[in-house]
Amino acid sequence: MLMISIRVNGESRDVPSGWTVADLVGQLQVQSRYCAVELNRKVVPRETWSEVLLAAGCELEVVTLTGGG
Amino acid sequence: MGQAFADRPLVLGRHILKSRLIVGTGKYSTLELMQECLQESGSDVITVAVRRERLVDASGRNILDFIDLGRYTILPNTAGCFNVEDAVRVARLGREILRGLENPGADWVKLEVLADTRTLLPDPVATVEACKVLVDDGFQVLCYTSDDPITARRLKQAGATSVMPAGSPIGSGQGILNPNNIRICLEYLKEGDPDYPVIVDAGVGTASDVSFAMELGCDGVLLNTAIASAQDPLRMASAMKLACQAGRQALLSGRIPKKLYATASSPTEGVISLQPRGAADSRSS
Numbered sequence: 001m002l003m004i005s006i007r008v009n010g011e012s013r014d015v016p017s018g019w020t021v022a023d024l025v026g027q028l029q030v031q032s033r034y035c036a037v038e039l040n041r042k043v044v045p046r047e048t049w050s051e052v053l054l055a056a057g058c059e060l061e062v063v064t065l066t067g068g069g
Numbered sequence: 070m071g072q073a074f075a076d077r078p079l080v081l082g083r084h085i086l087k088s089r090l091i092v093g094t095g096k097y098s099t100l101e102l103m104q105e106c107l108q109e110s111g112s113d114v115i116t117v118a119v120r121r122e123r124l125v126d127a128s129g130r131n132i133l134d135f136i137d138l139g140r141y142t143i144l145p146n147t148a149g150c151f152n153v154e155d156a157v158r159v160a161r162l163g164r165e166i167l168r169g170l171e172n173p174g175a176d177w178v179k180l181e182v183l184a185d186t187r188t189l190l191p192d193p194v195a196t197v198e199a200c201k202v203l204v205d206d207g208f209q210v211l212c213y214t215s216d217d218p219i220t221a222r223r224l225k226q227a228g229a230t231s232v233m234p235a236g237s238p239i240g241s242g243q244g245i246l247n248p249n250n251i252r253i254c255l256e257y258l259k260e261g262d263p264d265y266p267v268i269v270d271a272g273v274g275t276a277s278d279v280s281f282a283m284e285l286g287c288d289g290v291l292l293n294t295a296i297a298s299a300q301d302p303l304r305m306a307s308a309m310k311l312a313c314q315a316g317r318q319a320l321l322s323g324r325i326p327k328k329l330y331a332t333a334s335s336p337t338e339g340v341i342s343l344q345p346r347g348a349a350d351s352r353s354s
Contacts, residue, residue, distance in 0.1 A: 009121045009122065010121075028122065030122045031131055031133075033169060033170070034131050034133050034166065034170075035122060035166065036119075036162040036163075036165035036166045036169070037165075038158065038162060041154075041158060043161045043162060043165050045165065046165070046168075046169050061121065061162070062121065062122045063119050063120060063121055063122060063162050063166070064119075064120065064122050064131060064133075064166065065117040065118070065119060065120075065131075065132060065133055065143070065145065065163070065166055066095075066117065066118050066119075066120045066132055067093070067094040067095035067096065067097060067103065067117065067118065067132055068093060068094060068095045068116055068117050068118025068146050068148050068293075069093030069094075069095045069096075069116055069118075069146070069148065069239070069240075069271075069291075069292070069293030069294065
């Protein structure tokens with residue numbers, strides 16, 4: 001399987017080529033309904049996660065809500 | 070209690086709040102305690118932060134499991150951002166999460182653009198700029214700012230839904246250090262627009278700080294540390310709720326003017342005791 005290297009939350013990670021945002025989020029141990037995803041500094045709307053392909057070198061942020069003032 | 074005395078609700082853009090106290094969700098020792106304190110505070114709006122998922126900790130509990138999303142309107146903040154671009158990104162990420170959860174808080178943000186890690190004072194220039202970007206993007210922007218009246222006015226001009234001056238630095242518990250600046254902020258922001266909401270955000274240490282802010286004429290108070298880090302947070306949550314109501318009622322009641330000398334509360338007629346001579350007389354004797 002051809003792998004590509006991407007960055008998720010500042011850390012390098014290898015994923016199969018052809019993966020979408022949805023594939024990645026599905027692999028992460030997170031509650032996806034509490035998450036938002038940014039690809040190269042732009043929000044990826046939840047409805048399009050399964051359509052957006054990851055490219056080599058892309059940068060993702062997967063965030064959630066936490067306590068704050 | 071309270072129902073007997075009519076008051077209008079606090080209107081923040083498209084949001085109508087029953088409580089004038091907005092509380093944060095940070096710094097609690099447990100999520101269970103946070104949950105109880107939120108309830109005790111009587112608040113209907115609570116603030117949260119946007120942070121990276123901890124990708125290694127699958128057992129990490131999410132704060133959202135402890136927040137009744139049908140009851141609270143979530144106000145996401147941009148805390149920790151030190152430039153316009155990051156603040157705008159965080160605001161959009163917060164909106165995306167709340168949109169997915171169908172929480173009404175998806176249309177607003179508490180904007181913080183900080184300048185300095187030691188004071189956590191806001192960067193006024195960047196805050197105004199970020200406010201404009203977010204307003205153009207459809208956000209209702211609640212702006213954390215210093216107590217500088219000129220910056221406050223600039224933020225309102227930039228389209229802020231509410232300007233939220235700090236009483237003193239975030240988490241410092243020093244209360245309202247410069248009430249005169251808060252008074253001028255109120256005067257400037259409410260000039261010809263008396264319903265424009267002004268909220269004291271940050272610096273509250275104890276209940277009297279909240280009452281004082283409300284008595285000054287602020288429309289609400291936003292606080293976090295004063296409850297979360299109190300020795301008994303649950304009791305303090307109750308104190309803050311009562312202080313907010315007390316201060317608001319005192320404002321609406323119209324306080325008496327301050328005078329230098331005493332005025333007797335009991336009748337001066339019919340006293341059986343002899344009155345001493347007045348101060349002016351005793352001086353001359």
